[in-house]
Amino acid sequence: MAYEDLIKSIESTAEEKKLEVIQSAEREVEAIIREAETESSAIHAQYLKKAERDLILESNRQKFLARQEVKTEINAVRLKLIDDAFALAKDSISSIRSDSSYPALFEQLAQEVITALVGEEIVLHIDPADSVICMNVIKKLGADCEVMQDITTSGGLSGSSEDGKIRADNTLECRLEKIRSLSTLEITSLILGDPDG
Known part of the structure; x- marks a missing residue:
């Protein structure tokens, strides 16, 4: 019977060891999951900040381009007005010989x-x-x-x-x-x- 007790003792010790290994693995898995969740939150926050910066930069770029487009259009209108004024002046001098x-x-x-x-x-x-x-x-x-x-x-x-x-x-x-x-x-x-x- 000593042999059977020895086998039971070994089996019992193996079962305890197995439980310890499983519990240790479960704790490691939980720690890895917590760390991954923490890292995921940090990465998510970084991506959100980057996306926010990118949106602000794009918004500023679009505003700048819109202002430049408006300035270009205003300058084109100004130059057209000046062209029209000088064309009118040129027309008016064409009849100057008849002036006293x-x-x-x-x-x-x-x-x-x-x-x-x-x-x-x-x-x-x-x-x-x-x-x-x-x-x-x-x-x-x-x-x-x-x-x-x-x-x-x-x-x-x-x-x-x-x-x-x-x-x-x-x-x-x-x-x-x-x-x-x-x-x-x-x-x-x-x-x-x-x-x-």
Whole structure:
């Protein structure tokens, strides 16, 4: 019987050992599950924070793009208004020859060209429509100039040295373009507000 007691003792010890191993494994499994849940919560919180940051960044990017689009549209409207204003001005100068003040204006423009080319053999370039006014102005100013009726303009004239190296353009179209290039930003700011909105 001692043999049977020994076997029962071994079986009993094995059963206790088995229970201990199972309980230990269950505790380890529970610890692993708790740790995994804790890690999962931390990872979930990290992903939520990252998603929130990404949403804020995307929202800011979309707002920036929308503001830029609005600014671009406003600037396009501003430039269209300026284009329209200068087109209207160009149309209005096309009939300036019929204005009674045109001879005085032509004289002033001719004087500026002659002054700019002082010391040169001056060639005045005019529209044929201004030939009579130009001859009267040259006589009045006592200027020694060659006159060529070789340009088409709404008014005014241009001049050059005889060799063509020095030019002075004083046509109304040229003056209008100079005004436009020098004052577009100023016009935009004064009349329409700051270009940046």
